[in-house]
Amino acid sequence: MNAQELSWIALWGAAALYAIAMVASSIHLSRVADAKASAKGKVAAAVGAPHAGDAAASPPTASAGRQPAVASKATGIARSTTLVGALLNGIGVVTRGIEAGHAPWSTMYEYTITGTFVAVVVFLIVQSRRDVSYLAPGVTGFATIALGIGLTTLYQASTGLQPALQSFWLVIHVSIAIIATGVFIVAAVATVLQLMRDYRDEGPVASGGPIRRWRNANARLLGRWKWLEAVPSPPTLEALSFRLHAVGFVLWTFTVMAGAVWAEHAWGRYWGWDPKEVWSFIIWVVYAAYLHARTTQGWAGRRSAVIALIGFVTLIMNFTVVNLYFQGMHTYA
Template identity: 75%
Template sequence: MTAQYLSWLALWGAVALYAIAMVASSIHVAQVADAKVAARAKARAAVAAGTQATGDAKPARASAGQEPQVRVRSRAAGIAASTTLVGAVLNGVGVVARGVEAGHAPWSTMYEYTITGTFVATVVLLLVQRKRDVAYLVPGVTGFSTIALGIAMTVLYEASTGLRPALQSFWLVVHVSIAIIATGVLIVGAVATVLQLMRDYRDGGTDWLQRLRWLEATPSPAKLEALAFRLHAVGFVLWTFTVMAGAVWAEHSWGRYWGWDPKEVWSFVIWVIYAAYLHARTTQGWAGRRSAVLALIGFVALIMNFTVVNVYFQGMHTYA
């Protein structure tokens, strides 16, 4: 079996397993939501019964606004956990095999960047899961990985070739690896932010979101915002190192730190947007929906930098 065939086989296996994980985790999230609704109804009934028996309304006030704590053990949860883990392993095998096939770090094309980025995003999700119950993030992250990896395999795939002269540098390992890790972290942060906004608007009475019962499985907007902030803060630090390493590499390769290349400009724009988000998040009056929207604008800019800028803008980074 050649490295090329192994990479191809492992990555398609990862696509299939991520898709299964997305479906299974969605079922589990729906089950958690149903359990929370049932627990809340039971608690209200108990409070009402106690109030009628004692004639005292204090118990009702004491329990108001409390989120029921429920744990749902289901086959769907086990399937989601195992397929996410095995999918990440296969994704990693596919990346390593591509590197063996290419004879260099597999980060020189959009295809290689994507297959590595989906691996990192899934690993970040698995690491966060070790610290806290974030089952509500699994459908979004595995769904994103399924789509991105599928596009990489069907649209972005390029046969392995030698590195262009500008990429024959150890800075390929330093600069691009940090950019990929930052992207993976920011993907998970973006999923948390989307859920934060959906839950916030739903709690605020937005009609169409009231019908999305599965949102009951997510924590409060404040908790989602705190998680998203931590992820975005880590991603921002990594993106700062990405921009700095890119500038040093540009000076080493082209004799200047900054040249207004489209990729350089967009990378700096992304940095500015996330810097504005972090500042806004810590400023009273901007926390909540406004800062969350800024974070999503930063993520859209990140995706545009990888897609639109790479494909339609000519510059020193057109090979990326």
């Protein structure tokens, strides 16, 4: 078995395990939601008991807002498959690098398999510090789709590096961009959950124009998704999202700066209005606007979350639309 075959087997195995982890973590969330609903019912029954003054009838305030702990086979399956999937994903990236003879970050396929690995690792690091299992379905689901598209559509046989890429800046510039992308993926999942929980908690409002009717339809739909009960409150999700976005923004800032230095080294200019350069700067501007809006009175919450998702859309467009349909100095990416 050569490096190419080992890479393919490892990456397909990772995609399969991520899919299993997505299903198992979704089952876990549904059980947490059921346990939470049951706990609320018991608290309500205790409050409405005939002997309200009895200490046994009053709800325990210390645990009223606490997330119920639910241990099940689904929990263990989700965690183990995510961990083993990340291990196989890493093996697939390393063996691709061995096959190519250089850092595996020179094509869309290589960027995809590495970015997916980083996103899952970022999730596992955060999970090791606090319980963020509610992010697992989104992160592993994104990883499954990304690896599937990479292996079936974006795959390219390994070739030698173009002259412009034969530089140590490939390791510095592109690796930081990939890490930033992985952080932004996890942050985007938290932001989507924040908006979903926010609209669900608000519920339908007084009818009005088409935008309000659209919001009410979404609120009614989200109201049927009981698993959202297992998701923390919007402020908690917003705080997590903000921290992740702040880290990603710092990394992306370094990405843009390192790219300018590399461009001067390779092409003799720091900035040339290349489509990839322009879109990288647009991403930086949108995320800068999000961080500013998040810390500005009146813009925190739903408004800033929408800006964060716009930033993620520009990030995806930079990787897909710009790479595939715009001609420039970065067409090899």
